[in-house]
Structures are given as structure tokens and as C-alpha cells.
Amino acid sequence: MHVDTAAIDRLIGSMNDDVSSGLYDGGVVLVARGGEVACHEPVGFSDRAAGRKSRTDDVFRIFSTTKAFTNLLVLKAFDRGLLSPTTKVAEIIPEFLGADRFRSGLKAHVNVQHLMTHRAGLSPTPWPVPPLQAGDLDRTIAAICEMDLVAAPGERMSYSPCLSHALLGELVRRTLGGGRSFTRTLHEELLDPLGMRDTEMGAPSAWADRLVPVVPKFPPGGFFSPADITDTAAAAYEGAELPWVGCVSTVADLFRFTEMLRRDGELDGVRIVSPAVLDLARRNHTGDLLNDRYARLTAEMHWDPWVANVGLGFMLRGPGLHQTFFGTTASPGTYGNYGAGSSQFFVDPVRDLTFVCLTAGVLGEADNTRRFQRLSDMALAAAV
Structure with missing residues (x-):
């Protein structure tokens, strides 16, 4: 599998430009092809106000990306x-x-x-x-x-x-x-077998020096308010069980999770789920339904509405040209998950390319969609 290193450099440069413009504060990004990591880079700040630079071992609140773990336990x-x-x-x-x-x-x-x-x-x-x-x-x-x-x-x-x-x-x-408990089940059935040692349900107090602060970068008036975002962060305290938004993790740990998915449910000789159930989960099970959640956004932005393309837990790229977190150039079967204006992962099975990105500074819906569409397309350009 070949990777265009110039395309990776452009991706990192674009993220640095975003940080310089104040769009968000920083983050950590990983691109891999065929399971081989092409980049795993920190960008900008994990805490701009404190002058703390991003590091690859930064721990992020991943918000609704947590749902991906709950989905896997259901599978x-x-x-x-x-x-x-x-x-x-x-x-x-x-x-x-x-x-x-x-x-x-x-x-x-x-x-x-x-x-x-x-x-x-x-x-x-x-x-x-x-x-x-x-x-x-x-x-x-x-x-x-x-x-x-x-x-x-x-x-x-x-x-x-x-x-x-x-x-x-x-x-x-x-x-x-x-x-x-749900937390113990999560560890014993998923996190521990995958060696995801930097992922927890609820933010451990012992990780305070590695935890990235949650800073909303959008005004009130959207589906979620800035207070909703900070409330979600506060709710995911150590010991809390929120199977929908409660996990903290690192890019490296999420990559282990995506590698298990890319390898049809197995990693390092440990099988988590079967290829059969993943095949079922990665199909579109919402047909031609639109996602009502984005009706207001598409109207405000004068975007064409798009088909929801949801599997059993996974969000799918789907066919056609439309706004998409996973990039306009991704294959229709590309699948992944994302959370609250700051986190996402996807696997493109045709290009055998994996993208994981966690960012500091939570964007509003329009800015986040456009940002991840752009970065995803730039990552996909590296598959040559």
C-alpha cells in the first residue's frame, strides 16, 4: 500500500492553518493505509489558554463517538x-x-x-x-x-x-x-481485549494532566448550545456511566478499535465480533430516509438534504455528492462514527484507509461538517 507523503503534509498544514485562524485550538490526527500508520501527529494546542501544546498521548472527551463502543457490545x-x-x-x-x-x-x-x-x-x-x-x-x-x-x-x-x-x-x-456493570462489561468485553489502556468510561482524576479541556467554539442558537457541551463534559466524571457520550480516549486507542473493524472483528489474534455481524452492521438500514436531525442545518446553509445512510450503529458515506463528514471522495461503503464537533473516525474499505482525528475546541455543526469533509478528502488523497 502506497501513501503520498506530500498529501499528508498538506493535511497537517491545513490543520495548522485552522489553528492559526482560531477555528479550533489543535488536535491529534492519524492516517493509516493497510494498517500501516502514515502519520500520527499532534497539531496546535490541547489547551490554548494555558499555552499547552498538543501531544499524541492527549486524552479527549470523545462525546458521541462513545456510541461506537456501545454498538460493538450490542453486536x-x-x-x-x-x-x-x-x-x-x-x-x-x-x-x-x-x-x-x-x-x-x-x-x-x-x-x-x-x-x-x-x-x-x-x-x-x-x-x-x-x-x-x-x-x-x-x-x-x-x-x-x-x-x-x-x-x-x-x-x-x-x-x-x-x-x-x-x-x-x-x-x-x-x-x-x-x-x-456496563463499565465493567465494556472493559472486559472490548477495551481490555483490544489493549485500549487509555480509554475509560468517565474521566479518571488521575489523568487530569493529559485531559484536553472542552471549549465550545460556537455561539448559542443551534441544536446544541455551548452549555450542552460543557454539561456533557461535566456529566462524564470518574465513575459515571453514560453509554452514549461518557468515554475519554486517545487517537492511538481509537486506532486499535478501527483496526479491529478494518480486520473484520479481530486484532492481534483476539476476535471481538464476527465478520458476519460486521457485514450486517455496515449496510444501510435506513433506506432513503433523510436525517431529521440535520433538517434545520441544511435549510440554514442552503445545502441539499442528504440520505441518512445509517447502519446498525455505524454512520455510512453512502452514494452521491452531498455534505459528508467522511469526505466526498470516500467510497460509498466507508463507515465510522463521530461526536460533538470535535471527534471522528472512518474506515474506507476500498482504499484500505483509516482516518482518526480528535480535536481541541468544539465546533458548531456547519463548521464541523465542512472541516471534517475537507480534512477527510485531504487524507483520502494520500491513498495512491
């Missing part, structure tokens, strides 16, 4: 016959129907694939309980179970910041967990 439960995409949520979490049987409505129809594809009709709120209480998974699940649906299951694709993956985390705990 692992599929392999073991503990869950399936068609399992009804209420079969495992009977209280999901709510205490008032007259309000259960369509909740009995919600299944695992609805949760994984953001088609469950759940409320888009990021906080079913106050942020500093959300790390108590029992409390969060109890609150979600008493909430009504806002749409019929399966009909719409509307990104769920919290509820879908909180419920998926609870499904993992009650099946794959076998009596273990």
Missing part, C-alpha cells in the same frame, strides 16, 4: 444469541413500556434495530435527567421508561443524542453483562 450480544436486531426492547427492559399502561402506545413495537438506526421515535433530548445525575444509569433508564414516544417506530430517522444508546447500554448490561 457482540448478537453473535452470542443474547440479542438480535429484531428483539423488542420491552422483552429485556419490561419497564420501558412505562408505569401507565394507557400511555405505552407504540413502545411495544420498538426493537434493537430501531435504537441502533435512530428510528425508535424517541425524544431528541440530551438530558432525560439533569446532567450531573445522568451518570447514574439506573436513574437515567428509569426516567426514559416514563417518557412517551414522539414518532412511530421505524417511520423517521431522527438522531437520538442520548435515549437510544442509554437503552442500548442497558440492554448490554442485562444480557452480555451477565450481572456486571
Whole structure:
């Protein structure tokens, strides 16, 4: 596999230009081809206000990229016959129907694939309980179970910041967990076997000197406010369990995770999930549905709406030319995940190229989409 080093230099230069312009403060980027790392570089600042330069071992709050780990645990439960995409949520979490049987409505129809594809009709709120209480998974699940649906299951694709993956985390705990906490299950079934020693659910106090501060770089008025971002960071304290946004990690650890995906579920002789279940997860399961989550953004930016292209947990590049986090030149089967204006990874199976980028300074939705589209295309240009 060849890599154009001049293209990598242009990628790093573009990120340095972004930092100089104040778009964001810095970050760490990794590009690999065929599993061989072409670059793993720090850029700019991890804490601009303190003058702290970025380092490759910086620990970032990865926000919704956490969902990728929860998704993999669900896929692992599929392999073991503990869950399936068609399992009804209420079969495992009977209280999901709510205490008032007259309000259960369509909740009995919600299944695992609805949760994984953001088609469950759940409320888009990021906080079913106050942020500093959300790390108590029992409390969060109890609150979600008493909430009504806002749409019929399966009909719409509307990104769920919290509820879908909180419920998926609870499904993992009650099946794959076998009596273990979600955090212990995450470690023993995924992080420890992959050697991801710099990833935790909740930010350890012992890592304070490596943790990148969360600094919103956008004004109020969008889907998320700056306060939502800082509240999310505060909620992911040491010991908190938030299967939707709670993890901290490094670029090197995320690369180990992506390598397992690129190698169809195995790394260093350890099999995490089967090729069969990954093949299922990497298909488009939302058809021609648009992502309602971006309706306001596309209208404000005068962008053409784009098909959601969501697999069982993975976000997909999909066909056609449209705004995309993963780059306009990525192959349609490119898949990955991203989180809150600052983090993303993808694997392009045609070019055998992996991109991982964690940044300091959380961008608004439009700036973030354009930024990662540009950087992704620049990384893909290195595949020659």
C-alpha cells in the first residue's frame, strides 16, 4: 500500500492553518493505509489558554463517538444469541413500556434495530435527567421508561443524542453483562481485549494532566448550545456511566478499535465480533430516509438534504455528492462514527484507509461538517 507523503503534509498544514485562524485550538490526527500508520501527529494546542501544546498521548472527551463502543457490545450480544436486531426492547427492559399502561402506545413495537438506526421515535433530548445525575444509569433508564414516544417506530430517522444508546447500554448490561456493570462489561468485553489502556468510561482524576479541556467554539442558537457541551463534559466524571457520550480516549486507542473493524472483528489474534455481524452492521438500514436531525442545518446553509445512510450503529458515506463528514471522495461503503464537533473516525474499505482525528475546541455543526469533509478528502488523497 502506497501513501503520498506530500498529501499528508498538506493535511497537517491545513490543520495548522485552522489553528492559526482560531477555528479550533489543535488536535491529534492519524492516517493509516493497510494498517500501516502514515502519520500520527499532534497539531496546535490541547489547551490554548494555558499555552499547552498538543501531544499524541492527549486524552479527549470523545462525546458521541462513545456510541461506537456501545454498538460493538450490542453486536457482540448478537453473535452470542443474547440479542438480535429484531428483539423488542420491552422483552429485556419490561419497564420501558412505562408505569401507565394507557400511555405505552407504540413502545411495544420498538426493537434493537430501531435504537441502533435512530428510528425508535424517541425524544431528541440530551438530558432525560439533569446532567450531573445522568451518570447514574439506573436513574437515567428509569426516567426514559416514563417518557412517551414522539414518532412511530421505524417511520423517521431522527438522531437520538442520548435515549437510544442509554437503552442500548442497558440492554448490554442485562444480557452480555451477565450481572456486571456496563463499565465493567465494556472493559472486559472490548477495551481490555483490544489493549485500549487509555480509554475509560468517565474521566479518571488521575489523568487530569493529559485531559484536553472542552471549549465550545460556537455561539448559542443551534441544536446544541455551548452549555450542552460543557454539561456533557461535566456529566462524564470518574465513575459515571453514560453509554452514549461518557468515554475519554486517545487517537492511538481509537486506532486499535478501527483496526479491529478494518480486520473484520479481530486484532492481534483476539476476535471481538464476527465478520458476519460486521457485514450486517455496515449496510444501510435506513433506506432513503433523510436525517431529521440535520433538517434545520441544511435549510440554514442552503445545502441539499442528504440520505441518512445509517447502519446498525455505524454512520455510512453512502452514494452521491452531498455534505459528508467522511469526505466526498470516500467510497460509498466507508463507515465510522463521530461526536460533538470535535471527534471522528472512518474506515474506507476500498482504499484500505483509516482516518482518526480528535480535536481541541468544539465546533458548531456547519463548521464541523465542512472541516471534517475537507480534512477527510485531504487524507483520502494520500491513498495512491
